[in-house]
Amino acid sequence: MATGVKQALLQPAGLSFDCHSADDLLTAAARAGIAVPASCRNGVCEICEARLLSGSALNTRNQQTIMVGESLMMCRTKALTDLELEIDAVMAAGQNPPxxxxxxxxxxxxxxxxxxxxxxxxxxxxxxxxxxxxxxxxxxxxxxxxxxxxxxxxxxxxxxxxxxxxxxxxxxxxxxxxxxxxxxxxxxxxxGKACLAAAPEKPLLFVAAGTGFAQVKSMVDYLRETRFDQPVALYWGVRRPEDMYLRELAETWQREWEPFTFVPVVGDDEDNDWSGHHDQLVDAVLRSGFDWRNVQVMASGSPVMVYTLMDALVGAGLPEGDFHSDVLEYAPR
The missing domain is CATH 2.40.30.10 (Translation factors)
Structure with a gap:
């Protein structure tokens, strides 16, 4: 049997992940942060069914080799070579039909x-x-x-x-x-297209204003479940201290999850000009010390905040393709 790490490519999503010799395909996909639907671990529910387009794979239940063109259950299949699989249940970022x-x-x-x-x-x-x-x-x-x-x-x-x-x-x-x-x-x-279909391959910077924290929480929960180990930072900007409604949760992440850093940015209570607080948040992010050539940014907030931040970071060297926000889709300028 072939050994070593193999690559699996899921179509039509175009998502790929490493397959270690001890892992079934479902476990390997989960480690890469790719959510394959499943409700069992033994092939009974058949939700993780895929079709083998190329390569060689092993059915761990009967120890039979799976032939190209045959269907398989990812929870009880191991990769013998690099694989290409067809599974419509896995979609790329933003392609899930509502x-x-x-x-x-x-x-x-x-x-x-x-x-x-x-x-x-x-x-x-x-x-x-x-x-x-x-x-x-x-x-x-x-x-x-x-x-x-x-x-x-x-x-x-x-x-x-x-x-x-x-x-x-x-x-x-x-x-x-x-x-x-x-x-x-x-x-x-x-x-929404500003989301994570798989774990990023580079450090991740979250910038949120107000209840933009909700989107961050979804992604942080997901990354912790997939044991993401790249540096992750959250800059959360609010007008007043009481607006940081789940600050204790963000502080808990920082204590319990080694890659994570939390930086609260609270505006001056005596000056509630929101555009001024946006500038304060952007200035704090620019001082973060990230290598802007090697980081993925996820921003959640008002169009004013998002575009102010994007312009500043692109000007500092961030490739525009590494800046993600739903604002770019629903409020294009």
Whole structure:
């Protein structure tokens, strides 16, 4: 039997990962941060079924070699050579087609003076595939969809949201009222291209303003689950200390996860000019010491913040293709 590390390429996503001799394909994909749908580890559910396009693989249940063109279960297959597989259930970043779901409202609770944590449960959870960092829409009758980042990992059973709402913010407050009053809500997901379909191959810098932290939480949970070991930093900017609604969580990540660094950036309470705080956040990021030629940046916040940050980092040497934000898609300039 051939030994050593092999490469597997998943089509049509174009995602590749290393396969060590002791690992089945499902384990190897998970180590690379590629979420292959599965609900068992012995080939019974058949959700991780793929078709072998090229190479040689071994069925670990019957020790038979799998031929090109045959189907296989990734949870009970090992790579004998480099492989190319076809699996429609795995999509590249931003390519998951949105679907509509009825979600049960499991919990709604205030976690700060103006932010609510929402937990939704989906009866058809096995049908849902999304990438860390994507977002959903809450669709209420007779109103436009309201969009919120998913704060939970793609591997979590429940879907978590962080919704900032006050009576002055009519649309968000209407959503919170509906979630509190009704047992179910209609959601459409996933949306967004600024996400992680696989673990990055370089250090990662998160820059978030306000509830942009929700998108970061999804990606951090995902990276911790996949044991990502490259340097990761979070710069979280808010107007006032009380706006940093889950600061203790970010501090816990820093204590418990060796690659992670958390830098809170809090504005001057006496000067609530938001554009000024954006400049303060950008200045802090520029002083981070990252090699801008070798880092991937994920930014979550208002268009003003995101474009101010992008211009500064590209000017400092960051390749524009390494800067990612949903703002670039929904608010192009």
């Amino acid at each position: 679907k509509t779901f009825q979600a049960k409202v499991a919990d709604v609770r205030a976690i700060s003076h103006d932010v609510y944590r929402v937990e939704l449960q989906l009866n058809r959870r096995r049908e849902l595939s999304f990438h860390a960092g994507q977002y959903l829409s809450v669709n209420l009758p007779d109103t436009d969809p309201c969009y919120f980042s998913i704060a939970s990992s793609p591997l979590a059973q429940a879907v978590e949201l962080h919704i900032q709402a006050t009576p002055e913010w009519v649309s968000a407050q209407k959503v919170i009222d509906a979630l509190i009053q009704g047992p179910e809500v209609t959601v459409e997901m996933p949306h």
